[in-house]
Amino acid sequence: MQQLQHLAEFGGMTATQWPIHSLEEWTAELKSICGNFNTQRAEHTLVTGNATILDAGGLDLAQVANDLDVIRRDVADIRIDYSENLFLLLQLEGSCGIEQNGRQSIITPGDCILVDSSSPSIFHFGGRFSNHLSVHLPRQLIFADKSARVEVSRRVEAEDPMSAMLRAVVAKLLKTDASDKRAPHLRDLLFSTTRQAFATDSEMDEPLLSDSSGGRLEVVQILIDRYLTDEHLTPQWLADKVGISLRTLQEDFNALGTTATSLIRMRRLHLAHEQLAQMKNTTKATTIAEVAYSAGFNDISYFNRCFRKAFACSPKDILQQ
Secondary structure, X not given: OHHHHHHHHHHHHOOOOOOEEEHHHHHHHHHHHHOOOEEEOOOOOEEEOOEEEEEEOOEEEEEEEEOOOEEEEOHHHHHHOOOOEEEEEEEEEOOEEEEEOOEEEEEOOOOEEEEEOOOOEEEEOOOOOEEEEEEEEEHHHHHHOOOOOEOOOOOEOOOOHHHHHHHHHHHHHHOOOOOOOOHHHHHHHHHHHHHHHOEOOOXXXXXXXXXXXXXXXXXXXXXXXXXXXXXXXXXXXXXXHHOOOHHHHHHHHHOOXXXXXXXXXXXXXXXXXXXXXXXXXXXXXXXXXXHHHHOOOOOHHHHHHHHHHHHOOOHXXXXXX
């Protein structure tokens, strides 16, 4: 009875009988909506379930139902389709074990968790059926608000009031058209609720340093997210913070197929892009230059060139879409 209460708002997203797909077909569908992931099936090549994409008030929401053994996203997958999303997972049926950033969690019906698309992750199902929703949140918009330090890979239990709030807002967004004038406010409410639900207890704690390249990259990416809009955020500052030379930092980033400078620039561009996308739905009088400066750029011409190269359109185009 308690489980049904957790899922009442998503009653139409469960089924007594799910379709059966080939492993290749199901995996291709997952990749088309969530990015590059690898699937593993030990005993046979059929998958029970679906991987579908829905619109939730202007946000992408994926429903991932399967009975696989493992789904994983490695450094090589991130290099193929680097993306700037956080996946807000809401478990509907079964259970799912999640590994990311050295943390292991198991989510059951009603639980919520944040997963970072820019870091390796592993999802364990053990061949048992699992059904969850994955709301694609703009990563940098969630991290940009410094009033709360957001912690990924931490489970929020079904009984936690914040979990109930997240489920309620997502359920409302699913019933709200993207063109509805209430949609921007509901999206902002989801962003705010997510920040509070996954806020760390201690805002000023620095990430633990590591001697390995992979461990250092995790720390560096946390620092980039934390200080993204600060002027002092440079590759040299990052190298000093983790206690290595600039050359070693550059070698670490070679594993990701990028550089520290490129990653900082791209995350700032994504932040500006999301801020502009939100501006077109409000009456707030903010200029493109103000958005660029707030995202950490101090040269508007340079910002415009980088923006057009990254998104194949100008900042003004985003406002006019």
